[in-house]
Amino acid sequence: MEHDPQKDEFKRDLLIYFSIIALTGLIVTLSHLHKVWGMFLIVPIACTEAGILAFFFMHLMTKKKTIHLVLLLTLIVFLTLLFWPAWDVAYSPRTPSEFTHF
């Protein structure tokens, strides 16, 4: 019996599609439960969804080092920009401000 690579690819894409939908349903459910442990799971699950989408739909599972290098540099710069001010906010004295009040 011959394997049709197109059909195999289509089945794989469908599997990925329903996996991401299922994970979306899971994080919505966790959000509705209002449990502390649930809140800590939501972000990692969302990152997993994004990772699955990036790896398969955006072909990040490619062996092209150029793409990985571009994204790695971006990630390093982004994390630096994120955590440098966060460190500053965490260790600076807080003052009431209309910009920090809801």
Next chain:
Amino acid sequence: MSSHPHLHDSDLVPYKVIPREDTGLYNAKFGIWLFLASEIMLFGSLFSAYILLRVGSFSWPVQSEFLNVPIGAINSVILLSSSIFFIRAWVALKADDIVKYKKFMWLVISFAILFLCFKSVEYYQHFSHHEYPKSSVFLALYFLLTGLHALHIIGGIAVNIYYAGPGMYLRKENKQWFINRVEVAGLYWHFVDLVWIFLFTTLYLL
């Protein structure tokens, strides 16, 4: 006369179709990844602003009470469906099935417009309750993030309409080049979907 075996005299820009030896990518693919890296910085900076403002605030609203989580979830499914339709369109294009390609591309466009319709309904609900960007820090961030994302959707719709419609003439000029262009547009579209996953999680669920 060009000495390169794959270049014609009319090809002033090389590597439009064949990949470069050093990067292993053709020009447009390398370009789109650089562009997506800049987009990661754009949305990343806004997400980090959100995180810092939320962490630094004395009080923060229960976001799910302000936002319509069912509509957000439906929008997630819509955008993900449009992503998979795009993949099917690209596969059909590579297989020279133009009818299927056009069908799936117009499905992508229709689902994107449907996403914007649901987004408009959400915005209308907010405005009818007098919830504007100036009302609070949270709403300002919500409208900024989702508004910027919606603008990206609109841009993607314009590109997809071009490649599903008038841009089809490019295929007659150079088939592989057109396939590459559609692939690159697809990468952008999947990125927009990826951003929505984080937007939905951060704004609607946390």
